Amino acid sequence: MSNAHATLADSVWSRDPANSLVRGLILSVAGSMFIAVCARIQVPMWPVPITMLTFAVLFVSLVYGPRLALATVSLYLAQGIAGLPVFAAGGGIAYLMGPTGGYLLACLPAALVVGMLAQRGWGSRAVRVFLAMLAGSAIFYLVGASWLAIFVGPEKAIAAGVIPFLIGDAVKAMLAAALLPAAWKLLPRSI
Template sequence: MKTKELILVALFAALTAIGAFLKINIGYIPFTLQFFFCALSGVLLGAKLGALSQIIYVTIGLFGLPVFSNGGGIGYVFKPSFGFIIGFIFSAYIIGILSNKNNKFFTLFIAQLLGLIVLYIFGSIYMYAIMNFYIGKAFSIINIIKVAVMPFIGVDIIKIFLVSLIGTKIRPIIQKTV
């Protein structure tokens, strides 16, 4: 990897961590800016580097640095929201693949929307498993969707819109330098 790529990957891992601290607690999952930086990493860095930035973010959190919205450490895997954190990796990768070298607003928007759907699916399934099989609290898929998806759709669409605007302006510059 080039030095610039290493710097950008580290930067987006750090930005995702910062996004975790910009939060509003509302229940099992807080409102944060993590998805904003995850999507931006996929759009600006592409599939491999965007996913790598999220892998680094998850790894440093699992090693104990308090970079997740409620801390860090290996025990975080037992939290109902951890599936969304793992989902950032897949979301960034999907966004990077689907927006591959295309700087059009609509393409970036749709790529992120599909990445968000992947994130919601991954996070919801994980939350369902943790709630029902580890915590022992009966939660249906409908309840998971009510708690972990519905409150966030509107805000996440706004994030996608903003990342699409930013991506159309900044992506051509980054593609020339990386």
């Protein structure tokens, strides 16, 4: 696979200076909407609900690569900060200051790291997709649980903000590992 088509998004809609801005805007808006919908799919728990947010952020990052993933996640966070109900339970700047704010802030470094892995070809083979998803999940745990620890202490942060999510995140990683290689196989061979 050449660097020009390292990500699925580049393979489907190549980067061309003539359409660069339009492409970026369309993909960022579509990606932020996907993340917002996935964030609302949840199993209520306290203090951190189980949602599809992490799946969406990491999946978009594997499809888009680092720059477009960062733009997309930044747009998603800006929408939430502006008060749009895109977070699991609403929106607004106060949401970021609460116990789950660290998980939202973790979206940025997770998107960067996983997007960089995608740019290096980690978005097309099942094992690499699975490992990239786990790496992204580890970033969510590190940042999110560290923030949560400020509110509930380190032991409770791990018990409530990491442990309940391990199996679900492994399942999400398996889902991505099944979907992305299948999407690559649907592309015409000339790409």
